[in-house]
Every structure is written in structure tokens, then in C-alpha cells.
Amino acid sequence: MKLNHDFAMSVETIIYLKDRASNDFIQAKEIAKTLNFSVGYLQKVVQTLSRHGILECKRGRIGGIRIRAKVVTLLDLWQSTSGGLEFASPPMAIMEKPLKAFSDSLSKVIIYRRK
Numbered sequence: 001m002k003l004n005h006d007f008a009m010s011v012e013t014i015i016y017l018k019d020r021a022s023n024d025f026i027q028a029k030e031i032a033k034t035l036n037f038s039v040g041y042l043q044k045v046v047q048t049l050s051r052h053g054i055l056e057c058k059r060g061r062i063g064g065i066r067i068r069a070k071v072v073t074l075l076d077l078w079q080s081t082s083g084g085l086e087f088a089s090p091p092m093a094i095m096e097k098p099l100k101a102f103s104d105s106l107s108k109v110i111i112y113r114r115k
Contacts, residue, residue, distance in 0.1 A: 026066065052080040
């Protein structure tokens with residue numbers, strides 16, 4: 001299964017931020033360098049996650065990125081980066097149950113929970 005690049009990048013970014021010892025702001029260029037991402041593309045994904053309340057961004061010399069949400073699930077990241085799942089009225093009725101099961105499984109995987 002091929003995953004959306006934005007989704008995969010968002011998962012890796014949240015895991016990277018979660019594994020940090022503190023909740024301090026981290027510069028995008030540091031994250032991009034560590035995870036081997038393009039800084040510009042990472043900033044695009046971070047902006048999307050920020051609009052959805054998952055990340056917090058601060059500009060300036062001491063700025064950066066940190067997790068804003070108290071809990072982040074795979075479903076949160078999927079909906080933010082891939083536009084969500086339309087299992088209530090899918091294009092084909094036969095897809096309703098599989099899409100609902102997929103959505104339910106993503107919502108059960110918690111990537112981050114604030115302590």
C-alpha cells in the first residue's frame with residue numbers, strides 16, 4: 001500500500017517531536033535534517049498540521065515547532081493531510097464498511113499523548 005507522502009511525513013514528525021526530552025520549540029531545519037526531509041516541504045506539512053491544531057508554530061530566532069494537541073492519533077494525521085474519509089456516503093456503497101473499519105483502526109492508534 002502506498003501512503004500519502006504528507007501523511008507519512010506527519011507521522012515521522014510527530015514521533016520525532018514526541019521522542020524529544022522536552023516540549024521546547026524545535027527548528028524545522030533541525031527536524032528536516034534529522035529525518036532527511038526537504039525543509040520547504042516539511043514547512044508545508046507543518047503548516048497544515050498547525051491549521052488543524054496538532055502542531056504549534058512560533059516564528060523568529062527562538063521559534064520552531066512543537067506539539068499543541070493533547071492527543072494525536074493516526075486518524076487525526078490522516079484527516080489533516082489526506083482530507084479525511086467519507087465512509088458515511090462513499091462513492092460506492094460497497095466501500096462503506098471497509099472505510100469505516102479503516103477509520104476506526106486509525107483512531108485507535110495513539111501516536112502522542114501529553115503527560
